[in-house]
Amino acid sequence: MAIETLPEPSIPITTPLRPRLGFLTATPIIAVATICLSLIIAVAVLAPLIAPHDPLLLAPAQRLKPSSAQFLLGTDGYGRDLLSRIIYGGRISLLIGIGTAILAIGIGLVIGLVSGFFKWVDAVMMRVMDGLMAIPSVLLAVAVVSLSGASPATVLVAITIPEIPRVARLVRSVVLSAREEPYVEAAISLGSSLPKIMWRHLMPNTVAPLIVQGTYVCASAILTEAILSFLGAGISTETPTWGNIMAEGRAYFQIKPSLIFWPGLLLSVAILSVNLIGDAARDALDPRMKQRESGK
Amino acid sequence: MSAVLDIDNLVVGLGKDAKAPRILDGVSLQVAESETLCLVGESGSGKSMTSLTVMGLLQKGSLVPSGGSVKLVGEELLTASDRRLRQLRATTMAMIFQEPMTALNPVVPVGRQIDEVLCAHTELDARARKKRILEMMEQVRLPEVERIFASYPHRLSGGQRQRIMIAMALVLEPKLLIADEPTTALDVTTQKQILTLIRDLQRDHGTAVLFITHDMGVVAEIADRVAVMRQGRLVETGALDTILRRPAMEYTRNLLSSVPSLVPRAPRADSKEPVVLEANELGKVYRERSLFGKTREVAAAKDVTLTLRKGRTLGIVGESGSGKSTVARCIVRLIDPTSGGVRLAGREISELSRRLLQPHRKKIQIIFQDPYRSLNPRISIGETIAEGPINYGMPRPQALEKARELLELVDLPLDAISRYPHQFSGGQRQRIAIARALALDPDVLVADEAVSALDVSVQAQVLELLDEIQNRLGIALLFITHDLRVAAQICDDVAVMQHGRIVEQGPAAQVLADPKEAYTRALLEAAPGRGWDFANFRPVSSGAVAN
Numbered sequence: 001m002a003i004e005t006l007p008e009p010s011i012p013i014t015t016p017l018r019p020r021l022g023f024l025t026a027t028p029i030i031a032v033a034t035i036c037l038s039l040i041i042a043v044a045v046l047a048p049l050i051a052p053h054d055p056l057l058l059a060p061a062q063r064l065k066p067s068s069a070q071f072l073l074g075t076d077g078y079g080r081d082l083l084s085r086i087i088y089g090g091r092i093s094l095l096i097g098i099g100t101a102i103l104a105i106g107i108g109l110v111i112g113l114v115s116g117f118f119k120w121v122d123a124v125m126m127r128v129m130d131g132l133m134a135i136p137s138v139l140l141a142v143a144v145v146s147l148s149g150a151s152p153a154t155v156l157v158a159i160t161i162p163e164i165p166r167v168a169r170l171v172r173s174v175v176l177s178a179r180e181e182p183y184v185e186a187a188i189s190l191g192s193s194l195p196k197i198m199w200r201h202l203m204p205n206t207v208a209p210l211i212v213q214g215t216y217v218c219a220s221a222i223l224t225e226a227i228l229s230f231l232g233a234g235i236s237t238e239t240p241t242w243g244n245i246m247a248e249g250r251a252y253f254q255i256k257p258s259l260i261f262w263p264g265l266l267l268s269v270a271i272l273s274v275n276l277i278g279d280a281a282r283d284a285l286d287p288r289m290k291q292r293e294s295g296k
Numbered sequence: 297m298s299a300v301l302d303i304d305n306l307v308v309g310l311g312k313d314a315k316a317p318r319i320l321d322g323v324s325l326q327v328a329e330s331e332t333l334c335l336v337g338e339s340g341s342g343k344s345m346t347s348l349t350v351m352g353l354l355q356k357g358s359l360v361p362s363g364g365s366v367k368l369v370g371e372e373l374l375t376a377s378d379r380r381l382r383q384l385r386a387t388t389m390a391m392i393f394q395e396p397m398t399a400l401n402p403v404v405p406v407g408r409q410i411d412e413v414l415c416a417h418t419e420l421d422a423r424a425r426k427k428r429i430l431e432m433m434e435q436v437r438l439p440e441v442e443r444i445f446a447s448y449p450h451r452l453s454g455g456q457r458q459r460i461m462i463a464m465a466l467v468l469e470p471k472l473l474i475a476d477e478p479t480t481a482l483d484v485t486t487q488k489q490i491l492t493l494i495r496d497l498q499r500d501h502g503t504a505v506l507f508i509t510h511d512m513g514v515v516a517e518i519a520d521r522v523a524v525m526r527q528g529r530l531v532e533t534g535a536l537d538t539i540l541r542r543p544a545m546e547y548t549r550n551l552l553s554s555v556p557s558l559v560p561r562a563p564r565a566d567s568k569e570p571v572v573l574e575a576n577e578l579g580k581v582y583r584e585r586s587l588f589g590k591t592r593e594v595a596a597a598k599d600v601t602l603t604l605r606k607g608r609t610l611g612i613v614g615e616s617g618s619g620k621s622t623v624a625r626c627i628v629r630l631i632d633p634t635s636g637g638v639r640l641a642g643r644e645i646s647e648l649s650r651r652l653l654q655p656h657r658k659k660i661q662i663i664f665q666d667p668y669r670s671l672n673p674r675i676s677i678g679e680t681i682a683e684g685p686i687n688y689g690m691p692r693p694q695a696l697e698k699a700r701e702l703l704e705l706v707d708l709p710l711d712a713i714s715r716y717p718h719q720f721s722g723g724q725r726q727r728i729a730i731a732r733a734l735a736l737d738p739d740v741l742v743a744d745e746a747v748s749a750l751d752v753s754v755q756a757q758v759l760e761l762l763d764e765i766q767n768r769l770g771i772a773l774l775f776i777t778h779d780l781r782v783a784a785q786i787c788d789d790v791a792v793m794q795h796g797r798i799v800e801q802g803p804a805a806q807v808l809a810d811p812k813e814a815y816t817r818a819l820l821e822a823a824p825g826r827g828w829d830f831a832n833f834r835p836v837s838s839g840a841v842a843n
Contacts, residue, residue: 182670185630186729190684190736191657200683204674 023284100221112171137162215278396457407445513825611787723754
């Protein structure tokens, strides 16, 4: 046959498995968010090198000092250096935030994949998820922590549990539509095993939405941890966390509002940055890039 | 007679830059009153782009008309204001689309949607408008116009929806009607009715019609003149008869010779080879339980009995909803049949569990319709083809070696192995899908509308490939299609399905040339362009049989 059909122009593919990081500086606002978050992370990681004082060192003689060359942000009710406590507090917040995101996505992914594929698992699993979603997440976390004692690990678990249903539902919906794709049916008729189909053909479809969801989970976990600490249901007051610092500062709010202002500011900036970056990631990984597949 | 639409040397570029790639390059067309100009070409030829330019519906900023002129009844459209274009659309020019379901608003009754057009462009009061709409709906031969007036789009059939679109387009008696593949999504019998309808309405109203299609059969049915396009350029223009009998350009000749003939190919000698696939009274019933425990049953397939021998091709033809795909999917066990049996090489497989079925799966493979969705976009071609053999225990290096051999078999370059699906055209992707299916050395290949989404020239190549593979490997082919032309050219035997049952079955030469059943006859009657033998540039002589 003499007619050669021209191949359609090849469109550069951005598979979520090879994400481009350009979106981190897509707009000035997102660039600022990226810089803020990088700074917060760097400071938290390097806390032992940066912090001017031991955050736990009690100095009753130095109680509630205002800012000075020795204590840049002053001291708290026990004479501990506020700046050092905030720097160390960021470690817990970020650890809980990132840990929750990873844990919730890992567990939610498995639950979502399985319930998206097997109808009978789906019926049971989704009702369990509905049940979990019906309980206010802070309440559930308070209950878990008070039952099992407060340590970073239990707080992490307590915050993760209410986040799992959101991830599982997302994964399930992606799997439900992806499993109708002919390439999945082709894999079935090629005799591929179910785990292989899930891992190779279904899971990659969930990566893009999960990256986005992960940032939201991270932000909400940071906030929940702060709430738990503030309520006194979180990590013990020995360990500095942003929530703890604010909870203790509450008693001295009228004398020294900066005890609440500075950790609160950092908390807001951290959460806002994570959310903005999540929005940017969503725009960059928009599922509507599917259009490239639809021929015309 | 003056031209209603006069396109002169139209150039549309990708962006404002003068050096930008040209999507349309020097297109000149005229459509006169009461005339139908068919714009034909394969996908990507720029035929839809031409119509969108006329309607002023090009994507702003990215596609820019940079030269030439488009005149509608003497008025220049390229420089017209948006406001003026809005006035002209509906009143002087109107358009109908391929997919009426997406062109209609699903949450507004169809009558009100036509009414919106009248509201926007006329001064008529409500009663006069309704009278006008009902008249129009009768003109497009809709039954029970009062009921349909108040119906939502999803309550109507595909054909009825397209009639509504036509009524909406013609209610203001425009001078120009642009029809962009208006019958492509419809079954042949409905297509025939819609084509006749457009013809009749055109005669009554003297409308100029610009009809865009890829189907030469449709062209032969409806065109007065034909314009052939390729890659944004006009190949040639001429009267229907001239183009079909004496095409001047090589491209047009090739395009016409790629159209499969409706006359069945010469039958092959009867086969004594063993039977590889049997379906016995196969049935599939879908049960739908409503809220109050009432079950509604829909029989998608009923008592389907088929036999396929080694090295032969059995076609299942029928319109949409006839159950042909259901049968294919039951046979491949993508869905479980509710009754009857499937025997693969003598072994009953319809009731095997997933685990027991595993060793039999490799003997029967399937190719799907949509080459854009049947390959995983994230997996390289080599890995895609090697997946099957690896599943059945072949070591990876060997499986990839096999993938290489298969790429050669389906005429693709070897470097394809490390590339990804989006780097290939539709026809090439279908070749990859065929290679993937062949990787398991199946006895039976099921092709579910495997060439329906392809342009005719590519379709001819893929059919040729399937034929060659069958000759070389002795594979049996179960070929599901709605296209009788394709069936006539590739099948030894044909089964015609309607409402989930087989109405007629036998050798292709007999079923398609001398049908016994009324339904088969109706299908053949409706096949567009059945009077033409395109490949030989002449009308079909009566009683002709392929030599």
